Amino acid sequence: MNAICLVAGGPRHLLPDTLEQGDDRNYVGVDEGVIYLLNRGITPSAAFGDFDSISKQDLNMLSSKNIDIHSFESEKDMTDLELAIHWALDQNPSEILLFGGTGGRLDHELINIQLLKLGLDRNVEMKIVDRNNQIFLKKPGAYTVAENQQYPYLSFLPTTQVVNGITLTGFKYPLTNTTLHWGSTLCISNELVTKKGTYSFDDGIIMVVRSKD
The missing domain is CATH 2.60.120.320 (Thiamin pyrophosphokinase, thiamin-binding domain)
Structure with missing residues (x-):
């Protein structure tokens, strides 16, 4: 499989301009990241989350799209992004790019960086990308x-x-x-x-x- 791009709900102004549809990229939205993608004209193949940060109107719009939705309760043992990463790793991608994982709550940013270890353990190149940084292990x-x-x-x-x-x-x-x-x-x-x-x-x-x- 080509690269899987996971787009989480971090501050949207930190998303790079290179976030665009392409045959070599399979986009997946994580919680509010789904709306970020749709607003950029990109329809993700899948969506993960409890969707607690998405309005009912946006959630109805999401349900009308041809998107594989993985919905979870808000109280769980993994974050939405970790759940999406485990799924992505099982798809045997060429690499995994994480967008929208920095610049918000510090605890979320720190654990998102630690989540890169999941890719390292599976020998899959995984990278966090924002407007100012690329991070990998x-x-x-x-x-x-x-x-x-x-x-x-x-x-x-x-x-x-x-x-x-x-x-x-x-x-x-x-x-x-x-x-x-x-x-x-x-x-x-x-x-x-x-x-x-x-x-x-x-x-x-x-x-x-x-x-x-």
Whole structure:
């Protein structure tokens, strides 16, 4: 399956302009994210949520569309977004993109970032994207990163207590076989000085954040 794009109900002004219908994207609305999609002229293939943030008028409109609706009670053990992610992972997608998952309540934003671990555990590339950031997790290995004018800054944050052997080449602030500890700001706000660079590490999990001002 092509990429699955999950659109949650975070502040709509943070949704990127690149949110558009395409043959390589399967859109899924999560709670109010369904309305965001419909307002942009995109009809999602599926919708997840308790829909407690959607008006009755919008809910009636949603019911009239050819959308696979997964409705849940408001009191449950998983958020709407987590339920949607589990479903998306079972569809064997090429990747999962999460929109509308940042910029609202801080507790929701933090857990949405932690939910990226679900994709990592299943070896599915999963990424949070908003107007200012791209966020994803990486297991130990060596990776190539290309210059991106839209998101010129790169940060590497340890999500485990220790990340061993991190090496950065092609960056303004290079590193060689360095140990990165939880809470360290050593790898915040770096930049490529070549068209392509590489980052690698031997142990742990890192969060990569590509940002713009």
